[in-house]
Amino acid sequence: MSEIKNIKNLKEFSTSADRFEGANLLCPGCAHSIIVREVLNATNDDLILSASTGCLEVCTAVYPYTSWDASWIHIGFENSSTAVAGAETMYKALKKKGRLKQPERTPKFVSFAGDGASYDIGFQWISGCMERGHNMMHIVLDNEVYANTGGQRSSSTPIGSSATTSPEGKKSYGEKRNKKDMMAIMAAHGIPYVAQVAPNKWKDMVKKIQHGFAVEGPVFINAVSPCTTEWKFDPKDTMNIADLATDSLVFPLYEIIDGRELNITYRPKNIVPVEEYLAAQGRFKHLFKDEYKYLIKEWQDRVDEKWAYLQRREEARI
Amino acid sequence: MMTKKGWDEFEIGAMLRTFNGKIDDIAGTQQQDRDYSENSSYTASVADWRLIKPIFNKDYCIDCQFCWVYCPDVSIISRDKKLIGVDMDHCKGCGICVEVCPTNPKSLLMFPEQADEESEIANWPKKDEKEA
């Protein structure tokens, strides 16, 4: 059994020796690398990692460089999850046969992918990994758009957002469909742990990642990743936008254990109106025109409804 | 100097080694004690991306480590719970560290790339009474 790293406060966390390097080519202010650092620094165990095609993959492995200080595989758009599942299966088989050179080491298997690679392109592959019960974690860096290829909509793009394939204009307010509820879909697999995290809540993140590493079986993590380029805000504001996302409850932080037990893990002291979250980002700018203002009200209603639902689920313990 | 390969000279399934030789306990070895290979982006620099840069003034720092945890580019150097400074080869000048710094005046501020560190620290802004 591996030891859980003791991280009581931020000062202790800051003694971590990073296993992710700078001089990668992610945009200045990109939340992806903040999330990756928080995840990797949550453990001292060995790491077997992969990344699906997306900003994180292409920016951290530009030949002849790698930004990873752990085993990491550069793979296709759809299959970061199955690559890691394969490694995990091999590890188990070697262990059973007594052929591991250092059986005392307890590596953690983690696949990273964006929302495009998780909600759309890698969807069935992730579902397969979850259903087969691999001892692995899949982490979505959810920036709600195909940022790597120029800002096309994904099934995670929220309603009213302007994306290059669902642009706002004279006849359109942008994306027409609601964001897909991946948390519910993954929880429906009945896996031991599903959680939503945000980089600005580092402690909540570390706790959930450590819980995910400690359980036997598949773990699904959805991490909100504010994107300075496609969400259109100043790079210095990444953490401010993440604060607005969690405090307006557009991205509520919660976990679902064994597909049933739902716990809300963060209750903002002052709930911020959704309008403030939308107003801080260029991708929603057009919603503030008179003809589209009704959409802001609809947004707020949807967020309120979801929050009420989460609270009822938490109380009901079912 | 490493010779770069053209697009048609790649081996299929190329493997890059981050370190020269072997490190048994990476998670317990800080950057300065690691023998990075020329394939690690640690050995590269993105300093030329910056138009503005952070300057760190340790007089006001309370070592809260917010800047350490929220820097996307592993550019805030912290050892033994103390903030040491900014890694200017890897900092992209995003300004997040300044935004999250809670002191008054801030212990990190952004300046034009060509600014002189010593004179900026000597002329550091005073405490903002409105904010206090």
Ligand code: SF4
């Ligand atoms: S400006 Fe950005 S990259 Fe540079 S040290 Fe601050 S947070 Fe890190």
Ligand code: SF4
């Ligand atoms: S955020 Fe400011 S006070 Fe906190 S450690 Fe960094 S420089 Fe020091």
